[in-house]
Amino acid sequence: MSTASTPTSGSPAPPTTGGTMLRPFKAPPKSKSDWLAPAILTAKTITAAAECAPFPYIKGVSGTVLILLETVVTVKKNREDLEELCSSSTEIITILHDQVKTHGNTAAVKFKGLCEELESYLKAVILAIRNVQDESKGFRGRVKEFLKSSSLTDEIAGYQTQIQGLCSKLKLMAIVETNFKVGEIHAIVTAPSFAVVKAVGNINNCPPPSRIFQGRQAILDKMHQFFNTDSANQHIHVLYGLGGAGKTQIALKFIEESSFSDVFLVDTSKVETIETGLKSIAVSKSVGDSAQDALTWLQSNHNKWLLFFDNADDPKMNLNDFLPKCSHGNIIITSRNPELRSYGAHTLVSDMEEADAITLLLRRANKESSEENLKLATEIVKELHYLPLAIVQAGAFISKSEDLEGYLALYHSNRAKLLSEKAAQSHDDYAQTVFTTWQISFNQLSHLAATFLQLCSFLHYTGISEDMFSTASKYDFLSWLPPREELQEPLEFLSHFLGPPGEWNSLEFLDITTEIKAYSLISFDAKTKLFSIHPLVHAWSQSTLPNETSLQSCMSSILGMYITKIPENEIELASVRLIPHLVLLKSVNRDGAADFRRAFWRIYYNAGRFKDAQCIAQQVLEKSQLFSGEDNLNTLEAMGNLASTYSQLGEFRKAEELQSLVLKTHTKLLGEGHPITLVAMGNLASIYSNLGEVQKAQEFEVLVLEKHTKLLGEDHPSTLLIMGNLAQTYSDLGEFTKAEELGVLVLKKRTKLLGEDHPSTLLAMGNLAATYSILGEFTKAEELGVLVLEKRTKLLGADHPETLRAMANLAVTYHTLGDFEKAQGLEVEVLQKRRQLLGDKHPHTILAMKNLASTYQDLSKQEEMEELQQLIKDTKKSL
Known part of the structure; x- marks a missing residue:
């Protein structure tokens, strides 16, 4: 048999470049003798x-x-x-x-x-x-x-x-x-999509999962249960969530653990790549060369095939056009777009469990699981908020640098660089870094959606509401508030969400937030009606800012405009929600920003952040004195705010001095019976009470209550506030029956008007519980005290001054009942938090020391008692 590799005699010479191109050989009809x-x-x-x-x-x-x-x-x-x-x-x-x-x-x-x-x-x-x-x-x-x-x-x-x-x-x-x-x-x-099929055997053109795949067992178990359930319907499971959360890796791990007759991986990032992937299925199965040929084959094939649509992230693409129209088969879809949940069963892929995240980090970093390494890894994964891609990138850097201990310090000063750096060696085919994967999504947003996301990067990453923006759009241009010319940027931004009559259009706002949600760059909780952003996305968003100063000033103004519209009876609860935003914004003193420091003072004060509130109140007062004069009503308001802040900080003499001046000036300008004058009088009465001048406090409060009731009625919030203060004063004077009568009345009216969960209602409930305790009605006192503490902790948080007050009062009740162990537990926590929030010299902190020392004595803890008593002596000496 000849194996000639050169032309035989009579054969044409090999064609040269530019010669006639040979056409594909076509076999002649079989009727011919030799083909x-x-x-x-x-x-x-x-x-x-x-x-x-x-x-x-x-x-x-x-x-x-x-x-x-x-x-x-x-x-x-x-x-x-x-x-x-x-x-x-x-x-x-x-x-x-x-x-x-x-x-x-x-x-x-x-x-x-x-x-x-x-x-x-x-x-x-x-x-x-x-x-x-x-x-x-x-x-x-x-x-x-x-x-x-x-x-x-x-x-x-x-x-x-x-x-x-x-x-x-x-x-x-x-x-x-x-x-x-x-x-x-x-x-x-x-690429896997060009894999050739053997006639006898299966297709699986999927790569294996990462060699360091870790955890996700709950999701994998859910998927196995779903796909193994007998059903007459097609099985479709959608894995959705933020880019970098590990959706594709989970799907690949599931496929590796499963047994399907054929597995087809289709790149779903574009219509073109979907069509190419489907064409390759048709070609590999020898059923045609078009996407429709592939779909037709899948629809007619009743084997246990699985179609894996990966990266279906484009919200404008209708994936339904490419789904086999049949009642059999299995489909997995990975997407950043939560809207794809409508196709079938779905699982949100978010952050890892802490233990799995630690293991993943150490495996990628090539570090052993020693006690010290586990401790360091725990801190790192917490800082990375348990996002898989961020953890893998951190592990790669640590593997290269061999410095697990020093990673966090580098991360804090070079976060953007580290989260944008692609490792030279990888364990999977994912080509993007943490920051670049989100940048791809961000680039698809409209200008308005991108601006909204960037503005939100100046707020805390949780607790963002539509109400903040819609209420700000109703801002009143009052004389003591920033004028229109200082608010051009925020007004222009908010105008995009206003309808023709100038009313807020929620549909316009929904369109923008839905656009961002389609890439999982923001999430929405339907129960709380609040938006949130993943902490790392939040940090990345700040790094994309083209004009940081302008955007920060704009968000500061929107927040200030919103606060000015919050009713007084809602301010305490609102402050708890808003304080994380205000603390992060840090724009109170930013040059060029509209001056909303009066509004910000309200939030800091009602959130119990009195040191911050004092700083702002002093700035506002100094500015008002300079531009408006001493006798201006705005100046007097600022002076009264500073006096109230001094009082909360335990600086009662400073508070008395300022508040006396406020009352004197108000009386001169407005008269003794004016509501503003009565508020000033009531505030001074509270300061006298704190100073121990209870008789003076009673005289003022009786007068104020009488005038308030006449002017505003006995159900007005201001009237009830004075009534509650007077009840406390009666208690301080030893007139407990009067205190109880007034306390019961205030609680009844506040519960009816505001509901039993309102802070003002809880204040009345706590005061009454204290009165019951003094009267020896300990069962009633304990019952109310426990309820108040539970509700305040839930509404205001464990660190709020009013929560600590409720805790201290309940501890006193337990102490009186002889339950010293319970009293000690509460008093230790109260003292610790008051020292942190108010300092050792604050009267409330000193009172907490005394109460705890007394409990130590009753528990025969002599050493602890003496140590605390010495601290009290040293603190008083330094006053």
């Missing part, structure tokens, strides 16, 4: 041309096709049984020849893998033919035996299908543009 001769001639010509090219894999496959054809020549009868296989092989090398002739090196690299695969298959076919010819029976007889043997039939059919698949694949690859870089083409050729 092999022109096929062999074409193969010889192409093989000779391949000898002149520097691509051994093309030369190798061309020569192997020629060997196949010359082997088939030796089959004397019924060689038409191999005609289709030979025709496909010749067609492949003809197309290869044309592609290399036209595109040179680019095409050669592009088809390298296909050439090697085809050569391997052809050698197997040649060997099979030779084995058949070695038998005593003729080829025809051997073919009949093949048909009787399922294994041999499958073998021949398998080779035939493989080569047909390669030919179809080659045609698809040939139409792909070849003016890419060689590296890009090589990536396309070797």
Whole structure:
């Protein structure tokens, strides 16, 4: 048998560059006596041309096709049984020849893998033919035996299908543009979507999950349960969530653990990539060469196939167009867009469990799980908020630097750089870093949506509400508030959400937030009606700011405009919600920002942040005195605010001095019976009470209550406030029956007007509980005290001054009941938090020391008692 690799006599010379291009060989009709001769001639010509090219894999496959054809020549009868296989092989090398002739090196690299695969298959076919010819029976007889043997039939059919698949694949690859870089083409050729299917066997063109995959067991268990449930319906499961949360890795891990007849991975980032992926399914299954062919095949195939649509992130794309329309099959979709939940079962993929996050970090960092390393890793994953991609990036950096201990310090000063740095060595195919993956999504947002997200980066990442923006749009341009000309930017931004009458349009706001939610850059809690941002997205968003000063001033103004519209009876609860935003904003003193310091003082004061409130109150007073004068009502308001703040800080003499001046000036300007004068009088009475001048306090409070009741009625909040203060004063004077009567009345009215959960109601409840305790009605006192503490902790938080007051009062009740252990537990916490919030010299802190020392004495804890008593003495000396 000849294995000539050069043209025989009479053969045309190899074509040179620019010559006529050879067309794919087409087998003649079977009625003709011999179809092999022109096929062999074409193969010889192409093989000779391949000898002149520097691509051994093309030369190798061309020569192997020629060997196949010359082997088939030796089959004397019924060689038409191999005609289709030979025709496909010749067609492949003809197309290869044309592609290399036209595109040179680019095409050669592009088809390298296909050439090697085809050569391997052809050698197997040649060997099979030779084995058949070695038998005593003729080829025809051997073919009949093949048909009787399922294994041999499958073998021949398998080779035939493989080569047909390669030919179809080659045609698809040939139409792909070849003016890419060689590296890009090589990536396309070797991508999983171009995998060739064996006739006997399954497709699984998915890469394995990361070698350091960790955790996510709850999600995997949920998916296994879902896909293993018998159902007459198609199984669709959507994994959705923030970019970098690990959706694709979870899907790949699930696929690795499962058993499907075929698994098809489709890049769903664009319509074009979906169509290409579906086409490759059709080609690999030899059912056509279009996306619709693939869908038709899937719809008719009742095997347990799985279609994996990865990265379906484009909210404008209708994925339903590409879902097989049938009641069978399995589909996994990964997406940043929560709207895709509508397709079926769904799971939010968010942050990792702490233990799994620690293990992942140490594995990627190549660090052992020692006690010290576990401690360091715990702090790192907390700082990274348990986001998988961030943890993997941190681990990669630590692996390179070999400095686990020093990572957090570097992270705090170089966060953007570290979260944007791609590791040279990776354990999966994810190409983006933490910051770049979100930047891709951010770039898809409209200008208004992007601006909204950037403004929110100046707020705390939780507790963002539509109400903040809608209420700000109703801002009143009053004389003591910033004028319109200072609020151009916030007014312009808010105008995008106003309808023609100037009213807030929630639908416009919904459109913008929905646009951002589609990329999981912001989340919404339907129960609380609050938006939140992942802490790392929040930090990344700040790094994208084009004009930080302008945006920060704009958000500061919007927040200030909102606060000015909060009613007084809602301010305490609002302050608890808003204080995290205000603390983060840090724009009170920013140059160029509209001056909303009066509004910000309200929040700091009612949130119990008295030191911050004092700083702001002093600034406001100084500015008002400078520009408005001493007797201006705005100046007097600022003076009264500072006096109230001094009182809360325990500086009662400073408070008395200022508040006396406020009352004197108000009386002169407005008269003794004016509501503002009465408020000033009531505030001074409270200061006298704190100073221990209870008789003075009573005189003022009786007078104020009488005038308030006459002017405003006995159900007015201000009247009830004075009534509650007077009840406390009666208690201080030892008139407990009067105190109880007034306390019961105030509680009843506040519960009716405000509800039992309102802070003012709880204040009245706490005061009454204290009175019951003094009266010896300990059961009532304990019952009310426990209720007040529970509600205040829930509403105001564990650190709020009013919560600590409720805790201290309940501790006194427990102490009186002889339950010293319970009293001690509460008093230790009260003292610790008051020292932190108010300092050692504050009267409330000193009182907490005394109460705890007394409890220590009753518990016979002599050493602890003496230590605390010495601290009290030292503190009083320094006053």
